[in-house]
Amino acid sequence: MIVCPVCEHQQEQALECEVCGKDLGAAAGLEGLPPPPVPIEPLPGLESTSPEPLGDVPVERLPDLEVNNFARVGEVAVEPTPGVEPSSNAPVGDIPVLPIDDLDEDARAADDGVRTPAVFGMVTCRYCKNVQPTGTLCERCGMKLPAALQGLAPEIPPDEWVRCKACGAPGPAGERCKECGRVVDAPEA
Numbered sequence: 322m323i324v325c326p327v328c329e330h331q332q333e334q335a336l337e338c339e340v341c342g343k344d345l346g347a348a349a350g351l352e353g354l355p356p357p358p359v360p361i362e363p364l365p366g367l368e369s370t371s372p373e374p375l376g377d378v379p380v381e382r383l384p385d386l387e388v389n390n391f392a393r394v395g396e397v398a399v400e401p402t403p404g405v406e407p408s409s410n411a412p413v414g415d416i417p418v419l420p421i422d423d424l425d426e427d428a429r430a431a432d433d434g435v436r437t438p439a440v441f442g443m444v445t446c447r448y449c450k451n452v453q454p455t456g457t458l459c460e461r462c463g464m465k466l467p468a469a470l471q472g473l474a475p476e477i478p479p480d481e482w483v484r485c486k487a488c489g490a491p492g493p494a495g496e497r498c499k500e501c502g503r504v505v506d507a508p509e510a
Contacts, residue, residue: 443497452497483508 490500
């Protein structure tokens with residue numbers, strides 16, 4: 322007798338449980354053995370099919386059946402449809418690349434202080450909203466961070482980090498905590 326480890330059904334030696342279908346080959350010490358042969362019993366009153374191979378059977382065409390296998394057509398001349406623009410153009414050849422004459426890189430407008438300054442500080446992942454000081458990939462979900470903010474935050478060494486008063490996680494003073502999102506206060510002197 323063998324007991325199924327899943328449903329605790331007791332049965333004779335078998336490769337699988339009769340109740341739940343659990344594989345019992347390893348439990349019965351039959352691991353790696355092929356399954357036992359299944360006896361094939363003919364159904365009473367059922368006519369058996371051909372007991373031996375028939376060999377080559379000649380194929381005869383039906384006289385009234387329409388033939389659908391046409392001969393090869395060969396090459397067909399392409400005739401353009403009038404009024405339709407062709408999809409492939411003739412090769413153009415080498416075209417010289419010339420600079421734009423009216424573009425002057427030195428004539429940029431002076432900074433009048435109205436422009437939006439570059440963003441420094443923490444970078445927020447647009448997918449999982451993780452806030453981190455630097456990097457091109459999010460430390461939580463691995464997605465690429467916005468290109469406008471990558472590497473713009475000043476690097477604060479971990480030995481200058483302080484503990485967040487809200488959750489206790491270490492982080493740079495004055496920046497948002499990576500765990501709770503609150504601003505990490507500077508230590509009191």
